[in-house]
Amino acid sequence: MDHVIPEKQIAEIKCKQGAVRAVRFNADGNYCLTCGSDKSVKLWNPSRQLLLKTYGGHGYEVLDAQASSDNSQICSGGMDKLVVLFDVASGNSLRKYRGHAGTVNCVKFNEESTVVLSGSIDCTIKAWDCRSRSTNPIQTMDDPKDSVTSLEVSDHEILAGSADGHIRRFDLRMGKLFVDTIGKSVSCVTFTRDGQCVLVGTLDSTLRLMDKDTGEMLNEYTGHKNKDYKIDSCLNHRDTHILSGSEDGCVYIWDLVESKLVRTLEHKDQPVVHSLSFHPEEVCLLTAARDTMYVWKSQFAPDAT
Numbered sequence: 001m002d003h004v005i006p007e008k009q010i011a012e013i014k015c016k017q018g019a020v021r022a023v024r025f026n027a028d029g030n031y032c033l034t035c036g037s038d039k040s041v042k043l044w045n046p047s048r049q050l051l052l053k054t055y056g057g058h059g060y061e062v063l064d065a066q067a068s069s070d071n072s073q074i075c076s077g078g079m080d081k082l083v084v085l086f087d088v089a090s091g092n093s094l095r096k097y098r099g100h101a102g103t104v105n106c107v108k109f110n111e112e113s114t115v116v117l118s119g120s121i122d123c124t125i126k127a128w129d130c131r132s133r134s135t136n137p138i139q140t141m142d143d144p145k146d147s148v149t150s151l152e153v154s155d156h157e158i159l160a161g162s163a164d165g166h167i168r169r170f171d172l173r174m175g176k177l178f179v180d181t182i183g184k185s186v187s188c189v190t191f192t193r194d195g196q197c198v199l200v201g202t203l204d205s206t207l208r209l210m211d212k213d214t215g216e217m218l219n220e221y222t223g224h225k226n227k228d229y230k231i232d233s234c235l236n237h238r239d240t241h242i243l244s245g246s247e248d249g250c251v252y253i254w255d256l257v258e259s260k261l262v263r264t265l266e267h268k269d270q271p272v273v274h275s276l277s278f279h280p281e282e283v284c285l286l287t288a289a290r291d292t293m294y295v296w297k298s299q300f301a302p303d304a305t
Contacts, residue, residue, distance in 0.1 A: 053091055084097070152191050241262070
């Protein structure tokens, strides 16, 4: 078990950008992004605890960001209602998309990184073409009845969680919308890495694993605390364990099949761990609390001793 879950903190990095609103690995896991309340996005080499670049262009707190599949661009969204596209190498903002009527909670590239999708407190999901000079959205999905809190994108699907207690899956190949009622405000949605299931975090301190196609609930995971904040949850790199932040300063780790709590990672003196990101191929977890990013690895990893 210990080979597939991180249980040893190997780094604690003060990001110096106010509160860290989100931490995200890039596509290959060599770098990561942090989003700050100081309006900045920062690019890091987390294994070397090295700040590589700082990106400015937002007028208010940045809440989410993602690197493109080839690492050449970064998209970000924040409380200034903007979606910004940055050039990684130069640090310049390439586009600023002004279409949302409220805070942008979440952003994601599509698989080819040609389109940015953004979810907002204005109850819409918008799609923006990165290759076009136009700054108008190419599509607006206004099906959610409340704030869009979380987005996931696969090669042909958009998965959205909303504060209206529903998850919505837009199948772009079939041109269909599938809606599952959860009943509680959704704070995070994630595809399992095999694409068969959906992990849903809600503001009743519960995670649910659901069959993507049937909507059947396969498992529930409880023990953590999540009633007030948007808290990230995710799976490890092998789909064997579920991880979630918590409002008690810990990360909780469950066995996916048995739904048994197997580990908690305590963050000393931190009231809330709200953001986390798991490495795509290795046992490595990034977490964020207040102004700090933490790096966790397996105790069997070479640099975890």
